[in-house]
Amino acid sequence: MKIGSKLYMALVFALLYAPIVVLIVFSFNSSNSMAVFEGFSLKWYKELFSNEAAITALMNSLILALSSALISTFFGTVAAVGIHKMRSRYVKSAVMNVTNVPMMNPDIVTGISMMLLFALCGTLIGNGILGFWTLLIAHITFNLPYVILSVMPKLKQMDPRLPEAAMDLGCTPLQAFFKVELHEILPGIFSGLLMAFTLSLDDFVISYFCAGNTFQTLPIYIYSQTKKRVTPDMNALCAIIFVTILILLLVRNFAADRQSKRPARKGSHN
Numbered sequence: 001m002k003i004g005s006k007l008y009m010a011l012v013f014a015l016l017y018a019p020i021v022v023l024i025v026f027s028f029n030s031s032n033s034m035a036v037f038e039g040f041s042l043k044w045y046k047e048l049f050s051n052e053a054a055i056t057a058l059m060n061s062l063i064l065a066l067s068s069a070l071i072s073t074f075f076g077t078v079a080a081v082g083i084h085k086m087r088s089r090y091v092k093s094a095v096m097n098v099t100n101v102p103m104m105n106p107d108i109v110t111g112i113s114m115m116l117l118f119a120l121c122g123t124l125i126g127n128g129i130l131g132f133w134t135l136l137i138a139h140i141t142f143n144l145p146y147v148i149l150s151v152m153p154k155l156k157q158m159d160p161r162l163p164e165a166a167m168d169l170g171c172t173p174l175q176a177f178f179k180v181e182l183h184e185i186l187p188g189i190f191s192g193l194l195m196a197f198t199l200s201l202d203d204f205v206i207s208y209f210c211a212g213n214t215f216q217t218l219p220i221y222i223y224s225q226t227k228k229r230v231t232p233d234m235n236a237l238c239a240i241i242f243v244t245i246l247i248l249l250l251v252r253n254f255a256a257d258r259q260s261k262r263p264a265r266k267g268s269h270n
Contacts (some may be wrong), residue, residue: 020242023235023238023239023242024235024239024242025037026232026235027044027045027232027235027236027238027239028040028041028042028044029041029044029232030043032231032232034232044232044233044235044236045233045236047231047232047233047236048233048236048237051233053221054218054221054233054234054237056216057216057217057218057220057221058218058237060132060215060216060217060218061201061217061218061219062201064132064135064136064139064200064217065139065197065198065200065201066197067136068136068139068140068143068196068200069143069193069194069196069197069200070193071136071140072139072140072143072144072147072192072196073147073189073192073193073196075140075144075147076143076144076145076146076147076148076150076151076192076196077147077151077185077189077192079099079144079148080147080148080151080152080155080185081151081155081177081181083095083096083099083148083152084152084155084156099144099145099148099149100145100149101145102141102142102144102145103142103145103146107142107203107205107206108205110138110141110142110205110206111138111205111206111207111208111209111210112209114134114137114138114141114206114209114210115130115209115210118130118134118210128212130210130211130212130213130214131211131212131214131215132214132215134210134211134212135207135210135211135215135217137210138206138207138210139200139203139206139207142199142203142206143195143196143199143200146192146195146196146199147189147192147193147195147196148192149192150188150189150191150192150195151185151188151189151192152188153188154184154185154187154188154189155181155185155188157184158181158184158185162180162181162184163176163177163180163181165180166179166180187255190252190255191252194248194249194252198245201218201241201245202219203217203219204217204219204220204223207219207220208220208223218237222234
């Protein structure tokens with residue numbers, strides 16, 4: 001039974017990561033073929049950094065992803081704390097159900113509905129408004145639920161007596177939050193930030209409907225390339241993005257492991 005489960009897991013991971021491995025391998029191909037590996041070369045990485053359109057799209061995506069992740073993490077953390085402190089179980093359940101709607105809603109429905117909203121606002125002010133700011137609002141909207149769901153478990157795991165003890169010792173509720181609660185929920189906040197950044201960097205459908213003609217993200221740029229032929233330097237770009245996200249995840253998991261081991265060490269000394 002154990003051998004069968006291990007084989008099944010190996011098959012699942014092979015199916016998940018085989019396309020990424022192929023992409024990374026062929027990003028070092030000396031030719032532009034995606035079927036025959038003719039030799040190792042950094043040619044396409046050099047081509048990538050000389051492709052101004054691709055670099056501009058990448059910078060646009062990074063600026064958008066970082067901005068939306070930071071803003072949604074701030075508001076999502078505040079919202080999670082507010083929901084956690086609600087006394088009515090029914091009100092809390094209703095708010096959480098409303099919060100989950102953007103996650104359950106298909107991306108194409110969210111994208112079209114937000115495009116119509118922005119188009120209406122543009123008509124009312126007499127000017128087209130689709131661009132960076134509409135994209136930022138759209139990305140914050142779909143990132144918020146993920147941040148809230150990342151922070152909420154940490155709030156539930158936290159001992160409720162900790163902030164009470166801090167206030168008994170003279171802290172105001174705000175001071176108790178920053179000195180006690182924030183430290184306890186920080187791993188959840190960082191997880192929400194990383195997830196929001198990744199989702200924003202990856203999004204295509206919602207961005208396609210809300211971007212307009214003045215601002216182009218990397219997924220939209222790559223989609224425009226498929227109308228002709230995706231050049232091999234896109235393999236190099238995708239490989240760089242994958243390795244960067246992988247490093248961020250490893251750093252996050254390493255930090256979480258270190259934090260989880262600290263209480264055990266302290267307990268062992270006592």
